[in-house]
Each structure stands twice: as structure tokens, then as C-alpha cells.
Amino acid sequence: MSGVNVTSTSARNFRRARQVGPAIVFGVAFLALWEFAVRGFDLKPYFLAAPSKIGEQFIKSYSRIWEASMVSGGNALVGLVVGTFLGIAMSFILSRYRFLGELVTPLAIALNAIPIFVLVAILNNMYSITSEIPRRVMVTLVVYFIILVNVAKGLTQVRSTHVELMRSYAASEFAILRKVRVPNAVPYLFTALKVAAPASVITAFVSEYFGGLQNGLGSRITSNIANSKNAAAWAYVLGACLLGLAFYTVSIILEGIARKGEAK
Amino acid sequence: MSALEVVGTSKIFNQGSLKQVDALVDVNLTVSPGEFVSLIGPSGCGKSTLLRLIANLLEPTSGSVSVNKKTAAQARLDQDYGMAFQQAGLFDWRTVSKNIELPLELKGWDKAKREARAKEMLELVKLPEFADLYPWQLSGGMQQRIAIARALAAHPPLLLMDEPFGALDEMTREYMQGELLRICGETSTTVVFVTHSIPEAVYLSNRVVVMSPRPGRITSVIDVNLGSKRNEDTRAADGFFRSITAVREALRGTHADHAAANAVRGVEDR
């Protein structure tokens, strides 16, 4: 349709309100229902803490939550960065040698199916349990396989027309890699990052349930529950959610920057 | 008695907004029972919109559409028409025979009756041995024949077709045209047929309706006098070429308008 592409601002605002409106209403209604349920039915705090209580606790222990977030977030970040680079490097090797790719793919599929984070129990013995190393290695492993599988797919699943075109120019394999395979793999990398970023936070966090240092969000939640301070535990859960969202948001922004100007 | 009547019908999308599109303006069309009518014209002329108004998949902004002396809505509920699209649109997860049974299933027919009818329809399109295969195991032409069988399964008096042979190669296409004429002759079905191809429209139709865009409207109606018995020789007959020339000239007028409109607007249509 060759439409006149002018929409009045009010119409656009209206459409945006219709898009976002229900989400806001649902969110507020959910919180209100939660609050009223806790108060109205006098639910015991071990079952559910009221959102107002959680918010109160969050503000009260803000600085401690922040510290714990830095520990868990730091582990996640280190693992995310190292895992991403290792994963990209390995995917180049896999795409170069077909046999290696076929060797690693079934393994990666199987690893995808198993709760791989239980390896922390082993890593804790292989390294010093009183350091952050085992947790960071665990995050690295998780991120590594997510990145590896996706980027390798991007490097190999190129359109055959594009490769044939390059061959008709008598282009070298390296030129094909640079001009066809790498550009094709970029969107795959960012899709993988969007999965890997929240996964790194979750892994960092679950790793703390295996003992070791008691300084991150995960250990704080368990210790608060052990002391029946459930509202405080919920406040740490809130902190964990914000940390996860922060990682995801950054991965989306990175994608936006990298893919600016690309066709939609 | 008419099989189909479109009276003073218009369809305006996004009425009143800046994106208003006059898809069809004041269209009148009457089709007699057993008649084969093609709609032809450049893209954006509203031929698919007109077909969807007849099928009651769209509501007209003004005017009225009646099928079999009923409103289009009632005709849809009563399944007075069958429809076939450019993509055969068969369901991958159903066997060929189950695909044909789909409209009957929705009407609540019992199993034995459905299976008998599917068998009958497969005979009609000459594919009886493929009943238990899945659509994706068939060629494009065969899939389209199954789609026609599905459209005719409930024995509707009217068949609506939206570029059904558009995705087929030229050889298959000509074969399918012959088959369609044979099937419609045997079942005395009325057909409204949307196409881009002039020879196709001429070969199939009793009348060719030429349409033009901005606003979408009927610009001329050309009678094709090739008789009711048409075969491969028809494609070499003088009358065939004369009709092709007539349709082409009628279309050329609309195309000139179209090009001029584009030049003025300075935009490409697609």
C-alpha cells in the first residue's frame, strides 16, 4: 500500500496507550490483589508477604541488597564475558572443521537437557570452595554452550545462493567467511546473548545454593528464610529480578546498537 | 434468476483517516447460474476485495451482495459457495481425503457420508489413488486439484477462486484450466475467477470483467464467444486471439491510468 505515512500524534498516543494500557492495569491489579489477599485473609508471612512489606524491606536493606547483587552480578558478568568470547572462538573452529561440529553438536544437545548447574558440586571440590572461581567457571560453562551452538549455526547456515555468488567471484574461503558467514552469524550471536544474559544471572545465583561463601543474593535468600525473615527474603528476590532484568536490558541495547541500520 | 448479484457496492478501508483506501467504488455485477466470470486487472484494482465481499469475508461499506437470492452472510452460513486460493492451503496434518472432508466435518456430516463424498470428489479430480497420502507428498498441480475438490465437496452452486493457478508452471496451468472447465461443466457450477493472466481469463470465461485501481472499479465487461465446448484447439482459434486483444486493449487503458497516477504521486506501488 502506498499510504500517506502521516499519523497524528494523538492517534499514535492512543495506539500506544492501547498497547501498554492493559499491561499496566494487569500489573497494578495483580499487586493490589496480592496486597488485599495477604491483608484480607490474614495470610501468614511464611506463605506470602504483602508487597508493601516487601517494598519497605527493600528500601530498608537497600545497601545490603546492592552489595549482594554486586557479588552475584559480578560472578554473572565475568562468566558471561569469558563464556561469550570462548564460545565465539570455538564456533569459528567448529564451522571450519565439519567433523568437530558433528562431534560437539550431540553433546551440546544432551547438555541442554540436563540440569548442568549441578556441576557446581564438583567444581567446588576442584577449586577452592571459599572463592568465587567455581561459580564463575559454572556461569562460563553455561554461557559458552549457549553461544557456541547459536553462533556455529549462524556461521554454517548461510544461504547457498550467497556462497555460490562468492564462489563465482573466485573468492577465498576466508573472504566468504568475512563477507557472508560472519555477517550472517551476527543476529544469531545477539539472540544467543539475550538468552545467555539472564541465564548467567540465574546460574550465578543457583551456584550459591551449593554452599561456599555466603555473600551473594542466593545465599542471603536462604539465610533469611532460615531465620523466618520472609519479607526480607522477598526483598532479595526482588533484587534478583532487577538484576536479571538489568542484564537482559543491556543485551537488548547491545543488539540495538550492533544491528542499527539493518533491514528489519 | 441470478446466481450472484452485486449492487452499488463500495468498500472503503480506514474510512475518514489519512490512510483511507477506496478499494472498490460503486460496483455492479450480475452472474447467471452456470456462468464462468473472470475478474482481471492490475494489482490494487480490488478484484480480490470483490471476491471477499462475495464470500462475506469482508463486509461492504455500502451496497449489497446477494448469493442465491440470500444475503452474503446467510450464503456463507449455508455454505452456498466453495473457495480456492492461490496457495492450495491444504492442511499438512490431514490426509488428502481428510482434507476434502474438512468442510463436511464442519457441517456435521457423519463419517460414512463424508468418506463416500470424498471418494466421489477424488474421482472427479482424477486422483482416486492418492486418498491416503499427505498433501506435501503431492506435486503443486495435484495439491491444487485437491483444493478444488475440497471447495466443491459440499456441492455448492458457486465456486470462488482467487488466482488458484498463479503458483503453477505454464504446462500444469493449461492442463488445470482444461480440468477446471470439465469439472465445472460436469457439476454445472457457477464460477467467479480472479486472475492476472489474459489468456487464462479468455480461455475459461463466458465474460471477462476488467477492473482498474484508484479507486477500484469495473471499467469494462468483455463477452467471450468461444462456445461451451472448449479444448486445446480453442487456444489456436481466431476468436481466442480476438478476445485476448480486446481484453488487452481494455486493460491497457487502465494501465495507462495506473502509470500516470504513479508518476503524479512519485511513489512506487509495491
Place this chain on the structure above:
Amino acid sequence: MLMRRIAYRSSMFVLAIALVVALWEGYKVVGPQDGGKLFGVSILPRANNTAMPHVWTMLSRYGRPEVRGSDTKIWSVVLSGTLFSLRLSLVGFFLGTTIGVGLAVLMSRFKVVQRGLLPYLVMSQTVPLIALAPLVVSWGGKLEIGSFIWPRWLSASILGTFLAFFPIAVGTLRGLASAPAAAVELMDSYAASWRQTLFKLRFPAAVPFMVPAFKLGASGAVVGVVVAEISTGLKGGIGRLIIEYAREATGDPAKVFTAVFGAAALGITMSGLVALSDVLLMRNRPKETSA
């Protein structure tokens, strides 16, 4: 053709496992006994038999008693722990499937529900919901609904449900919306009802989207259950065994590996069940041409 591909893939898998074993044993030969530094970071693991037992030590551990002097061999303990967790995961998965598919149908029927709910569903994928594990498990034995006393194991299943239903809801919703416009138009031209279109068109069209979502959901259910077991020490399951055995690592280093392999078997069993449904549901669909 298919059989040959499966045979090839499995032999590749065996080869890959052999390679991992070779790397493990190889590192034990060349690696530093008490760990070491690389570029100033102590990233090299300890190669001694306490931190990295020999592979044959791990495997032979299955044949010996769980604790010294006991009659129960460790393989039966690990097996029953794995089966216990499998049951919890299955409960979580089925609850998650019911809720996920139900929500997807609701969202595809009512656009308002979709606009209101979907942002939260997407957001929930990015936040560590697993953080709720200790909280939910703490309901166990305390929460009473009428005469029903909330059992602790149900909390673990509920956590599995939490992690399973999000991918299933999103995948199913995408699948329901994947029915081609022409097919929807065809159903409209038959004056088909919403229910007829749902069951005859939208659900069958959604299957290729639902199967991968179920795979994610199944491994989500396993993760939820195991994390719940680990973070709260819920007795009976494989998660608890891992935590317990990890504590004995100095004296009996191979023990924890028996439980870790049990967790791996649990995950593979769950995804194997979904893969089986994949084969059954997709057997009459067009085959993908890409390998």
C-alpha cells in the same frame, strides 16, 4: 536414511564422551596437583584424586555400599533418588503444560489478555524466578487448605511448574498464531466457529511450535525440582543426594559424581519422553530437508 543418521549421531555422541573422558584423565596427568594460576588467576583446577577422581573410580563407586558397612549399594540409592525427582518433575511438567496451554488459548482468544499478560511472561523469562525456590518450599507442612496439608514435595513440583509453563505458554501462543492467514480465511469461509477453528486448524498448526516449547518446559521442570531440592535440602530426591555427597567429597570423592550422573540421567529421560512425543506427533508432517 533416518536410522543411519541416528546411528551416526549416537556414535558421534559416544566419541564425544570418550573425548571428554580422555581430556579429564589427560589433565590429571599433566595438571598441577594443588591447582595453579594462569595469567594470575587460579583457574587451573586441582588434579589430585580428591578433587578429580579417576573415571573408573566414579563408575566402580556405583557397585559399593552407600555408607561403610551398609547393605544398600549406592546405585540403588541414586536410582531411587532419580526416580523420586522424575516423579516430581513429571507432576510439575503436566501442571505447567495445563496452565501454559490454557493461558496461550486465553491470550490468543482475547487480545486484551495478551496485551496485559504477555509483557510479564516475557519479562519473567529474564528474571531468576528460581529465587523463589526456598520461599515456596517453606510452605511445605505449614500451609493447610481445609484438610489438605501442603506436602513439601508439592512445592518442588510447583517450582518445576513455574519454570515449565512460561516457555510452553509463549511457544503455544506463537504456534496458535502461526496458522496461515489463508487457512484462517478458509475456515471463515466455512463459517466455522472459534472452537472448530481452534481444534481443526490452530492446534494442529501449533504442534511444530509446541514441541520445542515442551522440550524447554521439560528441562525447566527438572531444573525447578532439582533447585528446590538443593536449596532446601528436600529429602528423597537427587538434589539432596548431590548436596549430601558433595559434603563427603574429601573422604569419598567419587560419591558425588554418582549423584551428578543421576541428575544428568533425569534430564535426559525427561527430554527423551518429549522427543518421543515429537516423533509420534510429527510422523505425518513434511520432513525438514536440512540435516
